[in-house]
Amino acid sequence: MTLFRxxxxxxxxxxxxxELADIVEREWLTANPDAGVIRRDVGTQPIPSTAWGTAAFAGYTPEADRTADQREAVRRATELADELLAADAFLFAVPLYNYGVSQHFKSWVDIIITDPRFNPAEPPAIAGKPAILVTVHGGYYAEGTPRHGWDHATPWMQRILAEVWGLDLNTVVSELSLVGVNPALDEFKDLASTLRADAENRARELGRRLTTSSASR
Ligand SMILES: Cc1cc2nc3c(=O)[nH]c(=O)nc-3n(C[C@H](O)[C@H](O)[C@H](O)COP(=O)(O)O)c2cc1C
Known part of the structure; x- marks a missing residue:
């Protein structure tokens, strides 16, 4: 068994x-003590944002005519896609930045989609496998709050992971992580503690159940 994180x-x-992804991973390793974990850290080691364009155009260029840059971009896309294909379960930990999807996560998705095995027009190669998306918001976007609807990242990530790639996806959302950092949010201290504990409990529970897809749970 292999977890992709x-x-x-x-x-x-x-x-x-x-931290939340660590909780999920610990639960996974408890349930699967002999399991391996494939790690991809696009936060500290981003995929160059130009790589996907180069890989995409390489796809329209006969192999013999590809430039060195195109060959390198295709090699990178293959390596990243292979990591996904080698996994039995998936864990994605992606914060909200500037009300949208992390550019590092998007660059990673974009280059993977250039790999023919992840062509959105074909049946997805990892469909049906269990997955958890952990996302964290500094602010608060629940229904009834002034910025409800400003989280433009989670719906896009869910669209890609659950619909384009067909993963059996559950999501953990942790909000108000900037309480204690931004004094303007001090009044939300108690709410932030509750939301944090809720997210940790959900991460624990989903991590425990990650081994199996919902169809067989
Ligand atoms: C550059 C930057 C932009 C951010 N933009 C948003 C935002 O638009 N909305 C929000 O709720 N939080 C925003 N945050 C806060 C992060 O989502 C929050 O700090 C979160 O905890 C980051 O994830 P991490 O704790 O795993 O690093 C931003 C943080 C940074 C550094």
Whole structure:
């Protein structure tokens, strides 16, 4: 059994998304003591943002005519796609940045989609496998809040992971992580503690169940 884990936080110290992903991973390793973990950290080692364009155009260029850059971009796309194909379960830890999807996560998705095995027009190669998306918001976007609807990242990530790639996806959302950091949010201290505990419990519970897809749970 192999778990694929992707981290996209641009920091390592005090990263809430990494902490939640650690909870999931611990549960997975408890249930699968002999399992392997494939790690891809696009937060600290980003895929160059030009790589996907180069790989995409390489796809329209006969192999013999490809430039060195195109060959390198295709090699990178193949390596990243191979990591996904080698896994039985998936864990993605991606924070919200500037109300949208992390550019590092998007660059990673874009280059993988250039690999013919992840062509969205074909049946997805990893469909039906269990997956968890952990996402963290510094602010608060629940229904009834002034910025409800401003999280433009989670719906896109779910669209790609659950619909384009067909993963059997559950999501953990942890909000108000900037309480204690941004004094303007001090009034939300108690709510932030509750939301944090809820997210940790959900990560634990979903991590425990990650081994199997919902169809066989
Ligand atoms: C450059 C930057 C932009 C951010 N933009 C948003 C944002 O638009 N909305 C939000 O709720 N939080 C935003 N945050 C806060 C992060 O989502 C929050 O700090 C989260 O905990 C980061 O994940 P991490 O703890 O795993 O590093 C931003 C943080 C940074 C560093």
């Amino acid at each position: 992707l981290d996209a936080s641009i920091r390592v110290e005090d990263s809430r998304s990494r």
